[in-house]
Amino acid sequence: MQNKASHFHCLKCDFVCTDTNKVVAHRRQHQKLDSIMAAGFEKFTPSQPCNQEACAHSGKQTHYHCLSCQYAVLGLSQMSAHKYRHME
Structure with missing residues (x-):
């Protein structure tokens, strides 16, 4: 054995x-x-297309989509800035 x-x-x-x-x-x-x-986002890697029609990052680089509006950001600092759009 x-x-x-x-x-x-x-x-x-x-x-x-x-x-x-x-x-x-x-x-x-x-x-x-x-x-x-x-934080309200979903991560997509270059090998993971996000299937968002107008997304310039899909299939090219790691990026994150807002779960509320599908806005794409490239990093954590942009996530923090974007969340204020939904607080108004």
């Missing part, structure tokens, strides 16, 4: 690994995505 190494399964996605350092890094990725969602 073979000895099997300990491994870890993420409870939020299909990620599996044997390295505890990778578990910590993976957890941080989920925390970042959770904070992006809490």
Whole structure:
């Protein structure tokens, strides 16, 4: 019988690994995505087209769409500035 190494399964996605350092890094990725969602945005990577017709960033660079109006931003500072549009 073979000895099997300990491994870890993420409870939020299909990620599996044997390295505890990778578990910590993976957890941080989920925390970042959770904070992006809490700010009212969704993240899209270049390999993940957002399917927004007029989006200049789709398929080209990581960007974030506002869940309220689909406005696209490129970073966290732009997210903070955009949220004030919905407070008026």
